[in-house]
Amino acid sequence: MSRPTLFFLHALGSSGAQWQEVIAHLDQRYDCHALDLPGFGDNPVQNHTDVASLVQWFRQVVIDSGASSWLVVGHSMGAKIATLTAARADAGDAGLAGLCGVVLLAGSPPAREPMDASRRKDMLGWVERGSISRRDADTFVSANTAGPLPERLRERAIQDVMRADPVAWRAWLEHGSREDWREEAGRLAFPACIIAGAEDGDLGAQAQRDLNLPHYAAAQEVRVLAHAAHFLPYEKPLEVASEIDALATAALGRALPDDFLSLLNTSRVDPRMRARLIARNLPPDPQAAGVLNQAQRQVLAAIVAQVVDSSEGADELAHRIDIALAAGEGDGWRFAELPPDKDAWIAGLASVDALAGGFCHRTAAEQASLLGQIQRHELAVGAASPLDPDQLALWFEDACAQIARVWTSLPRTMAKMGYDGFAVARDGELALGYALTGANEVEAWQLGARRV
Amino acid sequence: MSNPACVDAVVVGSGAGGGPLAARLARAGLSVLVLEAGARFAPADHLPDELESSLYWMEERLSGGRTPTAFGPNNSGTGMGGSTLHWGAFCPRPDARDLALRSHHAVGEDWPIAHQELVDYLREVEATIGVAGPSPYPWDPGRAYAYAPPRRNAPAEAMARGCAAIGVTATDAPAALVTQDREQPFLGRRLACANCGACHQGCFNGAKAGSDTSWLPMAQAHGATLQAGARVIDIELDARGRVTGVVYRLEDRNVRQRCQALFLCAGGIETPRLLLNLGLANSSGQVGRNFMAHVATQVWGRFDASMRMNRGYPSSLISEDMLRPADADFAGGYLIQSLGVQPVTLANSLVRGAGLWGAELVSVLQDYNHLAGIGINGECLPGENNVLTLAAEEDDFGMKRARVDFSFNDNEQALDVHAQRTLRQIWEAAGARDIFAVARSAHTLGTCRMGTDRSRAVVDADGRSFDIDNLYICDNSTFPSAMAANPALTQMALSLRTADRFLAA
Numbered sequence: 001m002s003r004p005t006l007f008f009l010h011a012l013g014s015s016g017a018q019w020q021e022v023i024a025h026l027d028q029r030y031d032c033h034a035l036d037l038p039g040f041g042d043n044p045v046q047n048h049t050d051v052a053s054l055v056q057w058f059r060q061v062v063i064d065s066g067a068s069s070w071l072v073v074g075h076s077m078g079a080k081i082a083t084l085t086a087a088r089a090d091a092g093d094a095g096l097a098g099l100c101g102v103v104l105l106a107g108s109p110p111a112r113e114p115m116d117a118s119r120r121k122d123m124l125g126w127v128e129r130g131s132i133s134r135r136d137a138d139t140f141v142s143a144n145t146a147g148p149l150p151e152r153l154r155e156r157a158i159q160d161v162m163r164a165d166p167v168a169w170r171a172w173l174e175h176g177s178r179e180d181w182r183e184e185a186g187r188l189a190f191p192a193c194i195i196a197g198a199e200d201g202d203l204g205a206q207a208q209r210d211l212n213l214p215h216y217a218a219a220q221e222v223r224v225l226a227h228a229a230h231f232l233p234y235e236k237p238l239e240v241a242s243e244i245d246a247l248a249t250a251a252l253g254r255a256l257p258d259d260f261l262s263l264l265n266t267s268r269v270d271p272r273m274r275a276r277l278i279a280r281n282l283p284p285d286p287q288a289a290g291v292l293n294q295a296q297r298q299v300l301a302a303i304v305a306q307v308v309d310s311s312e313g314a315d316e317l318a319h320r321i322d323i324a325l326a327a328g329e330g331d332g333w334r335f336a337e338l339p340p341d342k343d344a345w346i347a348g349l350a351s352v353d354a355l356a357g358g359f360c361h362r363t364a365a366e367q368a369s370l371l372g373q374i375q376r377h378e379l380a381v382g383a384a385s386p387l388d389p390d391q392l393a394l395w396f397e398d399a400c401a402q403i404a405r406v407w408t409s410l411p412r413t414m415a416k417m418g419y420d421g422f423a424v425a426r427d428g429e430l431a432l433g434y435a436l437t438g439a440n441e442v443e444a445w446q447l448g449a450r451r452v
Numbered sequence: 453m454s455n456p457a458c459v460d461a462v463v464v465g466s467g468a469g470g471g472p473l474a475a476r477l478a479r480a481g482l483s484v485l486v487l488e489a490g491a492r493f494a495p496a497d498h499l500p501d502e503l504e505s506s507l508y509w510m511e512e513r514l515s516g517g518r519t520p521t522a523f524g525p526n527n528s529g530t531g532m533g534g535s536t537l538h539w540g541a542f543c544p545r546p547d548a549r550d551l552a553l554r555s556h557h558a559v560g561e562d563w564p565i566a567h568q569e570l571v572d573y574l575r576e577v578e579a580t581i582g583v584a585g586p587s588p589y590p591w592d593p594g595r596a597y598a599y600a601p602p603r604r605n606a607p608a609e610a611m612a613r614g615c616a617a618i619g620v621t622a623t624d625a626p627a628a629l630v631t632q633d634r635e636q637p638f639l640g641r642r643l644a645c646a647n648c649g650a651c652h653q654g655c656f657n658g659a660k661a662g663s664d665t666s667w668l669p670m671a672q673a674h675g676a677t678l679q680a681g682a683r684v685i686d687i688e689l690d691a692r693g694r695v696t697g698v699v700y701r702l703e704d705r706n707v708r709q710r711c712q713a714l715f716l717c718a719g720g721i722e723t724p725r726l727l728l729n730l731g732l733a734n735s736s737g738q739v740g741r742n743f744m745a746h747v748a749t750q751v752w753g754r755f756d757a758s759m760r761m762n763r764g765y766p767s768s769l770i771s772e773d774m775l776r777p778a779d780a781d782f783a784g785g786y787l788i789q790s791l792g793v794q795p796v797t798l799a800n801s802l803v804r805g806a807g808l809w810g811a812e813l814v815s816v817l818q819d820y821n822h823l824a825g826i827g828i829n830g831e832c833l834p835g836e837n838n839v840l841t842l843a844a845e846e847d848d849f850g851m852k853r854a855r856v857d858f859s860f861n862d863n864e865q866a867l868d869v870h871a872q873r874t875l876r877q878i879w880e881a882a883g884a885r886d887i888f889a890v891a892r893s894a895h896t897l898g899t900c901r902m903g904t905d906r907s908r909a910v911v912d913a914d915g916r917s918f919d920i921d922n923l924y925i926c927d928n929s930t931f932p933s934a935m936a937a938n939p940a941l942t943q944m945a946l947s948l949r950t951a952d953r954f955l956a957a
Contacts, residue, residue, distance in 0.1 A: 093910060269655075273499045309811045317508075332508060332524020336516030336843070336855055375807060400809045404799040408817060409503050417820040419795055421762035424500050424656075426649035431657040433646025437764030439606040439757040448821070 004100070004252050005067035006244065008034040009058065009078025011106075011231070012172050013132070013140060013161040015041030018075070021153070021237035026421070035061060037078065039168020040159065049171035051179045055084045060196040063095040068253035068262070071101040071248050073235060076203065077172055078109025080181070081362060084217060087185045092275030097264040099278075101191040101251030103244050105232045106203045109211030113177040114202045120173055127166035137161035144230040145198040153234050165305035185215045189282035191251040192216035193243050197228035197235070217285040254281055259447055260415040267298060268432050268445065281411045283316055290322030290350070291342050297322060299349045299359045304369050307403045313410075320406050331402070335394045338387075347386035348395035354384035371396065422449045458710035459483040462698055463717055464684050464726075467534015467926035468943040471663030471671070472577065474941030476951035478674035484710060486671065487682040487700050488531030489718075493537060493664065498654030502796035507531050507538040507654055510680055511853075513721060514843050518859035521745045521893045522804065526652055526797060526898065528719060532680050533664030533718065536940060538652050541628040542767045542829075543583060543941035544717050544787055545574050545592070547775050550831070550935040557783035559863065560833045561932035564904050564913035564948070573945035579896050580670075581661035581944070582634050582642070583627035591772040597633045602645050605764030607824035610755065611790040614826075614882030615771055623897040625770035625789060628661035628941070641663060641880075647764045649792055656704045667944075682707070685849050687714065687730055687923075695922050700841040701849060713922040713954065715915075719946070720896030721840065722930040725854040728842050728898070733917045740840035740909050743856055744934040745893035747830035750791060750801065751875035752816075752823060753884025766792035774828075774874060782866035784831025787936045788875070798823075805890030813895050826878060828871045829894070832934040835861045840899050858893065895939055900929035914953035915946070926950045 006026065008019045016034030023032045038381055039045030048057045058081055062070065074082030082102055126136040137158045141149070149157065194212050196205040208222040223243060228235040248371035256264070264274055289427075292300060301318040305311040323386050330341050338344045353359045356370050373379045377393045387395060407413055414422065423445070435443055442449045460482035464468045467603035478484045491506060498507075502525075509528035513911030515521055529535030548567040553560035565571075578598070585597035604612070608624075615622035629651075634642045636658075645659040647860060658665045672678055685706070686699035697710035716723045724740045727733050767789040793801070799817055802808040808816060816823065837859055842852035860868065872889050879887050902925075903909025906918035911930055917923040927946050928939050935942065 086597045093678030187893075256866070270499055273501060276499070276501055276503075284943075307809045307813070309814045330510065330512055330524075332510040332528070333513045333515050333522060334507075335520060336514040336857070340512070340845075342865040373808070375809075397804060397807075400803045401800050404803050404809070404817075405503075405796055405811060408796045413817075414795070416818055417795060419762065419820055421649055421794060422500055424646065424650060426496055426656045429643075431643045431646035431648070434763040435647070437605040437647050437760075439609055439755070439759055442758065442760070 002068050002258055003031050003160050004248065004255065005031040005033060005065065005070040006248065007062065007070060008032065008070045009072065009074040009081050010037060010040065011039070011076035011078060013164045013169065014157065015160045017041065017156055017160060018233050020245070022233045022241045025238060025241035029245070030248065031067070033065060039165035041163070045165045045168045049168060049176070049180060051080060051084060051176050053083045054176070055331060058085050058446045059088060059093065059095060065410060067098060068258040069098045069252060070102050071103065071251060072099065073103040073105065073244055074107055075105040076179070076230065079104040079212070080176070081108055083107070083185055083212070084181055086188050086190050089278065090186070090275065092271035092273070092278065094267060094274070095265050095270065097274055097278055098261045099190060100244065101247050102257050103193045103195070103247055104212055105195045105240060106197055106200050106230050107194065107208065107212050108203065109139070109207070110181040110215060111211050112180050115177060116202060119157040121198050124170060124173055127169050130166060132162050132164060132169070134158065134162060140262040144226055145235055146197065149234055157234060180192070181312060187217050187285070188215055189217050189279060189285065191247060191283070192219040193223065193367045194231060195225060195240065195243055197230055197232050198224050199229040199251055201230070203230065217287065218283050232418055254412070256281060256411055257415050260411065263420060263423050263445065263447060266423070266445070267427050268425060270425040273422055274426070277411045280409060284319045284323055288323045289326045291326045292322045292346070295308065295345060296349045299353045302360050302367060303352065303371070304403050306371055307400050308407045317403065317406055321402055335398070337391055338394055338398070344395050344398070348392065348399060351385035351387045351392050352382065353380055355381060384447060415447070418448045457631040458712065459485045459569040460712045461485070461715060461717050462711040463486060463715045464698070465534055465717035465719065465927060466532050466668060466678065467529060467536050467663050467717065467719065468940040469947050470534065470577060470715065471536070471667030472944045472947035473715055473717065473926050473951045474671040474676050475667040475674070476948055477955070478671045480955050483541045484671065484676035486668070486676060486678045487684055487698070488532045488534070488678065488680050489683045489945055490532065490680065492532040492653065495656050495658040495665070497658045499860070500648065500650035500653050502653060504653060511847055514853060514855040515858070516855060517837065517857040518834035519891070519893060521856065521858045523721070527674070527894060528721060531663045532668060532678060535665060536662035537654050539662070539940055540651055540767055541787060542938050543626050543628045544770060544772065544937045546935045546937040546942050547772070548571065549776060550784065550933065550937065553784060553889070554931050559783045561901070561903065563932050564902060568944055568947070570942070573948045574941060576948060577941060577944040581628055581666040582630040582636070583626055583628050583661065584631045584656040584764040588626045590621050590623055597626060601625060602629065602631050602768060603647050604768045605761060605792050605823035606757065606759035607761050607792055607826070608769035610824050610884070611769045611826050611878060618877050618879035619775045620771055622769050622771040622788070625767050627765050627768070629659045629765065636669070637668040645765060649762045649764055649766060650794070651766055652794065652797070683849065684726065685764050685851065687732060691895040693920060695920060713924065714927050715924045717926045720899050721854050721856065723901040723925055723927055723929045724840050725842070725851070729851045731922055733910060733919045735919050736907055736910055738901060738908065740899050742834035742898040743838045743858060743896070744832040744834055744842050744931070745858055746832055746869065746895050746934055747786065747860065747868050748827060748892040748894035749868050749871050750825045750827035750892060751872060751879055751887060752825040752890060753879045753887040754819055754825055755884055756822070758821050760821050761792040761824050762794055764792060767780040769835065774871070777870060780870060782863045782870065783833065784863070784867065785936055786828040786830030786867060786871050788826060788828055791827050793825065795820055801890045801892065805892050806888055824884070826875050827937055828870060828875065829938055830867045831863070831936055833861065833863045834898055834933070835859070837861070895928065897931040897934050897939060900925050901932045902930040903932055915950040924950060924954065
């Protein structure tokens with residue numbers, strides 16, 4: 001895998017330069033791209049003044065960078081762009097499949113950003129006669145920091161405010177920050193970390209809980225940084241870097257191989273297919289209801305680890321199966337000897353656990369041996385087993401089939417198999433299938449083409 | 453609510469049984485309403501995603517017996533177009549000998565229809581839907597196909613090699629797809645097959661022939677109404693026991709539709725299930741009996757070469773040499789086909805058909821790009837023990853669920869042994885290693901069979917109920933014997949014939 005990329009999206013009136021102190025802690029491990037948003041830093045505003053065009057601009061930056069696996073860190077205004085770009089990735093837009101995680105710092109939410117009306121009026125007043133004056137910039141920086149910044153940083157922050165394009169400044173305050181994108185943002189499965197400054201105002205911890213957290217299924221409680229207000233990258237660079245690193249490290253554990261991601265990003269993949277594969281590569285919603293209790297889920301995870309010969313991802317796979325059981329997603333039939341799926345799974349897991357005298361406490365070899373006996377109808381079951389040997393063997397077949405089905409449908413399994421059959425689609429009047437079908441024939445676009 | 457207009461024909465189901473029939477009746481000027489339980493799809497709706505289940509009949513069925521047959525994905529369809537949305541499009545014609553099993557072997561049943569009459573309809577079906585295949589066809593030299601065969605994939609090449617080595621004739625399979633762009637009457641342009649390999653997930657460019665890309669547009673152009681999402685829950689009769697109409701659920705309301713004639717084309721499970729639930733058309737006691745599923749054994753192996761079997765039309769090679777093997781100790785025979793199987797479907801087969809799990813399963817699956825298989829579609833005789841009955845539990849419509857008991861009996865077991873031996877020989881000769889078999893059965897046949905004797909059959913040769921003279925059945929449930937040929941093409945021919953007989957009556 002190539003080095004993962006971090007994209008940094010700054011706050012209103014700032015620039016990519018705001019991340020220097022954060023990036024100093026990260027650039028050993030990541031390719032760090034601190035971007036200037038349109039109208040800030042050295043980037044001309046062009047027409048990128050509303051949220052949709054800012055998201056489109058950022059998507060193009062990601063594509064042009066050639067990044068494979070990447071995360072986005074959004075601060076304040078940049079956070080709204082980050083979240084809505086993640087929503088486009090979730091919807092299957094080409095070029096965004098490599099998104100692994102999102103970090104929001106004092107993030108502007110998909111909803112209308114809460115902003116005190118008089119403060120908005122003052123800030124709009126600063127650009128009435130052109131660029132922002134040093135005095136107003138100084139006021140702005142002071143208002144957004146909990147204590148005095150080191151002079152060098154303070155000067156950099158002030159200079160950035162002063163060189164903000166009044167068009168971009170005004171557009172964000174009057175429109176961008178007030179656009180309501182809650183529905184489009186939806187509930188995202190990307191690993192996410194949401195950070196607030198303890199002394200921030202409108203975008204403090206409560207606003208983050210109310211307005212950003214609900215959009216991220218996998219995010220834990222909002223992280224609150226003490227003695228900090230809104231300019232978190234300036235105020236707490238080490239803490240911010242360490243949060244980013246922690247999230248990125250965890251999130252990149254599920255990153256897909258580079259060649260798989262580049263194929264996933266091409267027009268050979270239907271956006272709806274891309275969206276499904278992206279979703280399957282992300283953790284299931286922790287709040288999605290299942291039917292199994294904790295102990296049953298653990299037995300299932302142990303069986304999963306046996307059936308796919310690896311404990312990696314076994315808990316998640318067990319969770320996916322549990323969610324499907326709760327949703328009543330069957331496979332269209334069942335053995336006549338078994339009760340309906342939900343009951344059969346609960347009884348099957350109880351039987352396996354009873355026969356093992358605690359399945360999770362057995363060694364892997366003992367577990368494998370027991371499951372083999374179950375498959376061969378060899379076990380004399382006691383009263384503690386709800387299913388008889390024949391039923392248990394049938395249930396184990398069902399369980400193996402369901403586990404194998406879910407496992408095989410995961411993008412990382414497809415990648416390991418070198419399977420690229422998802423990359424066939426109708427693209428306008430073109431039907432993109434395979435031009436070559438014979439043994440040892442591989443097209444240049446296919447997975448593993450270079451290895452052959 | 454009630455639809456006051458009485459239509460000439462209500463057709464329940466829109467697949468290989470309902471589609472051709474609806475087109476034929478509508479073209480003759482009849483008012484036709486097609487009721488389809490599933491959704492309506494355009495080709496562009498289909499994705500190459502094996503987890504997509506909207507094309508499959510996913511409501512629970514119970515499967516018993518010694519060799520329970522699997523339902524759900526790849527065995528029962530739903531949606532406007534029925535099972536032809538997901539079918540493999542493998543479309544051999546039935547062999548004349550398979551229609552006369554009882555005459556030749558004193559087992560199974562003869563078909564009450566002459567083979568030549570069926571062939572005339574088969575030709576018409578092939579011309580209407582567009583079929584690719586080899587011309588001439590080795591086992592029927594006079595036969596020609598309108599389209600050149602699709603590209604062979606790696607499993608087909610291997611099968612050709614293996615068959616040649618052991619003296620078995622094999623060639624490109626007849627496939628219901630177009631290999632050149634085609635202007636389909638009443639529909640528009642169908643693009644040439646792109647060799648994407650996702651036939652079972654629905655064809656995204658309309659290259660594959662289905663009821664949805666041929667018969668249903670024709671039916672609609674001739675005035676038929678196609679109603680998706682309509683689930684028939686009742687059949688109404690008059691005092692004399694003739695059908696007066698149906699009641700179907702549409703979203704959250706019940707709709708009553710009067711009709712002059714009713715055609716049940718809901719497939720080998722749902723048609724008998726509906727009749728048993730309503731207690732209709734069963735004076736013979738044969739509704740649900742004689743369930744047959746083809747012996748569909750597969751043999752797999754690993755190849756040194758990269759096979760990437762998901763590419764190309766999946767079943768691109770066929771052999772009919774085993775329709776009557778010289779050394780057979782069973783009645784009937786089987787077709788051999790090469791297999792390209794997508795990963796999730798393969799995983800399911802490995803688990804259920806070969807008992808694999810753990811390191812063994814993972815090792816085979818991770819070698820996906822080097823795997824290839826061949827399989828059969830083999831005769832199944834009706835058996836006393838193979839029967840569809842109603843389970844105690846009910847579905848969301850208050851209808852009892854189907855329970856299907858199915859066991860390979862002596863003939864199926866003997867055929868299976870013979871087939872495994874042949875397939876292994878071919879695969880060894882093709883250079884496969886680590887060869888293993890996967891047990892399977894496929895298709896749902898015979899549960900309302902046709903015949904000449906009203907005490908032994910549910911419908912006559914025209915598909916007309918012996919008990920209710922304006923009730924017809926037109927789907928796989930009427931097959932008197934399984935035949936080795938995959939059923940959809942024959943079903944479409946039967947459908948046209950039923951329509952013609954109805955119109956002539």
